[in-house]
Structure formats: structure tokens, C-alpha cells
Amino acid sequence: MDASLARFLDSQVRDAPDACVPPLVEVVRDFLAGGKRLRPLFAACGWATGGGDRDDPAAVRVGAALELFHAFALIHDDVMDSSDSRRGQPTVHRLLAGRAPDGSDAEHFGLSAAILLGDLCLVWSDELLHASGIAPERLHAARSVLNTMRTEIMAGQYLDLDVTAVGDEIEGAWRVVRQKTAAYTVKRPLQLGALLAGADEDVVRRCAEFGDPLGEAFQLRDDLLGVFGNEVTTGKPSDDDLRAGKWTVLMRLTWQRADASQRAVIEELHGSADLSAGGAQRLREIIRDTAADAEVEAMISARYERAVAALDVLAPPPWAEAALLELADRSTHRAR
Template sequence: MLGELRAEIDEALDRFLGEQARKAPDECVPPLVEIVRDFLAGGKRLRPLFSACGWAAGGGDRGDPAAVRIGASLELFHAFALIHDDVMDSSDTRRGQPAVHRVLARRAPGGDAAHFGVSAAILLGDLCLVWSDELLHGAGVAPERLHAARSVLNTMRTEIMAGQYLDLDPVAAGDELEGAWRVVRQKTAAYTVTRPLQLGAVLSGADEEVVARCAEFGDPLGEAFQLRDDLLGVFGSEATTGKPSDDDLRAGKWTVLMRLTWQRADASQRAVIRRLHGSADLDTGEAQRLREIIRSTAADSEVEAMISSRRERAVSALGALALPPWAEAALTELAGRCAHRAR
């Protein structure tokens, strides 16, 4: 079922982007459309899949093409977020391919290619945001339901911007474990699972009770998703994740994993963390030293336990949603993918 849904979402994206290329106001746009196509090719489509299940939770028909277009609009929003995220993190790669700002830098007409790439990527990310809204409003949903869903959409957008800011400014987030949890909840958790579910549900006519039950499933699973991301950012294989495994350590990200490590570390271990975590020149051996400290404090095991308990809480909440069998099976499978993924 998930494979079939994903194929339908991919088809909707392809059709929409083809339309943007055909009706482009200037000849500079079609090549940008192709960059977006290439970027979207490696995505997991989690948010569209969750929104399709939310559509079912609200009583929507599985075969309604509006549900697919809603999901496709979320994937374009996700593209906007990732393109900008890679700019902010100065990431070289995404999904095993050059990040969009690196691709665009190769097309610089002259001068500072890196600056051109970043500037063009900001514009292309903004374009994906605009297209996301265009696709949503052309999905074929009644105006009153679009209006009802506006609060969910606005909340999702504000949350991810706040989370991105907190990720950039650890002082604003705070230097304790709760600060790391703020980043998790604002930047990723709700945006990955809860809001897509709720958006699909509201657009199909769900009442407030169903919307609240979506959060009972989505909130813990979204946290599990980000906790897994934290582990992959330190212990994942670059060949599998598509990103260098030392990036989070080099960037000095104060994830839940690193906050737990800091809490449990002794004085000598903290001295090493102070010296190496966030070092722009971090080498392979130094990164391995940080990993050894994380393991010695059992912070990684604690995060694994958090992931498992949150997945279990999410799955146990499914019964309250009164889903059709296909949607319940899909959400159960997605819960496993989010918690135990390798990329």
C-alpha cells in the first residue's frame, strides 16, 4: 500500500513540476525545475504518506486524488526546508548527492561561485515554498476546509522556523537537556508526523477530537524520528545516510544524544568534548574519540530506549483513531520505518 501511495505522490509531483516548466514566465525557470526534480528523487515521502493516512482518519476516501495532491504539496514544502537547511549547515551533500547550493554554484556566471550558489539556493527554496502553497490550493479541496486547515498549516510553518532558529542559536535553546528537546519538538517532531496527519485529517473533514488523537500518535513518533536522526548523524554510515558521519560532531550540534553524554561524562571526558565537539578541523580519529565517550556513558543506549518507548506509545494510540484497515497497517509500518530507519 505504501509503495502504491508513494508512486501516486511521485506522479503528482512530476505532473505539477512539468506544468511549472511549461508555463514558466522566463526561460531561466525550467532548468531550476529540473534541479528540484533531481532533489526530490531521493526523498522518503514520509510527510505525504502521513497526510494521506490523516485524510483517511478524517473519513476521506483512499481513492480521492485530492489526498495525493495534498501530500505532494507537503513534499515541496519539505524540499524548501531541506534546501535552506543545507545552506544554514554549510552541508556539501544531501541523500548522497551534492546539496542544491553546491549544484547551483557550478552554474555561476562568474565571480564568487559559492555566494552565487547560496543565493540561488535561497531563491529556489523559496520557489518550492510558493509552489507548495499553489499545489495545496489547487488540490481540489472545498474552500471552507482549506480555511479550516490554515491554522494547522500556519502552526507547522512557524514551528519549523522556530526550530531552525533554535538549531542555529544554542544560547536561545538553552544549555540543558530541555533545550535539546525544544529543538527536537519544534524543528522536526511535529513537522514530520503530527502536522501532516492533522493537515490531511482536517482537509478531509475531521473534527477536533480526531485532530487531537492524531497528535497522540504523531508526537511520540516524531520525537523517535529525530532521536534516530541524532544517532545516525554520529554513528550512521555515509554510504547509507548520504551525508558525512562526522558532520554533526564537527558542527557541534547539541542534540539530546550529546546533552545526555555531557550530563554523564566525567571531568576528563568533558574536557575532550569541550575541545573536540564543534571543531571545524575535526579529523576521523577525533570524531571516533567522541563516539567512544558517547558509548562509554551509555547515552546512545538511552536514546535507543527512548526511541523504542516512543514508537510503542505511538502504535498503542492507533486504536483511538478508528482508521480503515489499510491506513492502520500503513501507520504501523511507518512507525517502524521512523524508529528503525538507516537513513
């Protein structure tokens, strides 16, 4: 898949309509180099479950298209979160701000250029998918799932913008989990791979039985890493979510269980733009004191077990089942 991406990006350099494009292609190339490739791997397992040949190069191109879609989502996510780093490197908008023309507003240039580059990754994702060699009728059959995946992530990003709501209602946090990350990380790539291989609706339904709980577990782990993760391994500051005031499932549970004095601290510090290291540590202590982190860990374990049990129903080929088991473990026990 890396070779497929490299060939596609090389073609974008070769056929660039303007000299401004090749340097942007290299930014994308560098950004893609650090990915975990989870979505392409899930798509490959879906392809196999749908009856596709594991050696078919079309399946690899589908995975590459999904990785470009993921790049679009991450570039825009970093803009919306005002993040400074991703995978231990400057985020795309920070990198491009450093290339602003003399005399221009560097921050505005970086943000604007990153939005355009994210859009370009989205367009390229579609271009690569339609040049994958998949038969037109199968592309048509998968179109509904593809469109739903795209709309889901936009809805999730929109929901994630609401960082101000304080209260006991946890359903809002679950909506972000399910729309922004869970579906497009596991379920939708599995379903896309299966449909593009020619699977019927029953296989698509069974993909969801595995993908839904595992996708939720993936995001719950991400929420814990966003507060307790090691910056060296996660590649981004462990206080970003706290500074942004994100009302994740973890923070909703913390608020529900907190007493009056703890809630006062949360209201003061959670979402503070100038949150100090000490303030972040106070919030972590409250999370631990309320055992919200332990509850999220239990949620992750329960969803992992549901996903593994669903493999008996999904019934993928033996090599794909082994891969899905490994991916389930990596998704829920990862350090980044």
C-alpha cells in the same frame, strides 16, 4: 504522488516567466527524486482517518504539496548547516555554486540561489495545495494547523542555529526536536490530512497522541544516524553534526554523564571546523562510554510503543492502521 509532482513541475517549465526558471525546476525535480515520502504518507493516513476516500486525487495533491514544503526545509537546512551532501548527492547550494557565472563568487552565488530555490519550493507548495481540488471551507479549516506547522519549523531552525551553548540543560535540545522536525514529520501531516477530509477536533487531537511520540522518535533516530550512521546508506557524512557542534539530545546526555576529562575532550573537539576522523571517533567513544546512545535508543523504543498504543484511540481504517504501523517501524528503525 510522484506523477502529481511531475505534472506540476512540468507546468512550471511550460509556464515559466523566464528562461532561467526551467533549469531550476530540473534541480528541484532531481532533489525530490530521493525522498522517503513520509509526510505525504502520514497525510494520506490522516485523510483516511478523517473519513476521506482513499482514491480521491485531491489527497495525492496534498501529499505532493507537503513534499515541496519538505524540499524547501531541506534546501534551507543544508545552507544553514553548510552541508556538502544530501542523499549521496551534492547539496543544492553546492550544485548551484558549480553553475556560477564566470568571474562571480561561486560560493555566494550557490548559497543565494539555493535560498531562492527553497523559497520557490515553499511558494509552489502553497500553490499546489490550493489547486488540489479541496473544498475552500476545508482548506480554511486546515489553515490554522498549516500556519502553525510553518511557524514551528522556522522556530526550530532558528533554535538549531545556537550551536555554542554548553551545559547540563537538556530542554533546549528537546525544543529543537519538537519544533524543527517532530511536529512537521508526523503530527502536522496527519492532522492536515484529517482536517482536509472533514475531520472534527477530536480526531485532530487523537492524531497528536500518535504523532507527537513518533515524531520525537524519528528525530532521535536521526540524531543517532548523524553520528553513527553509515555514509553509504544515510547519504551524508556521519561527522557533520559533530563538526557543526550540534547540541542534540544525544550530545546533551553525553555532556551530563561525562566526567571532567571527557568534558574537556568534548569542549575541544565538538564543533571544531577541522574535526578529523580520529577526533570524531574519540567523541563517538565518549558517547558510548557514557551510554548516552543506549539511553536514546531506550527513548526511541518508549516513544514507539506509545505511538503504537495510541492507534487504538486514533482508530483509523484497517488499511491506514496497517500503513501507520509500517511507517512507525520505518521511522524508528531506519538506516537513513
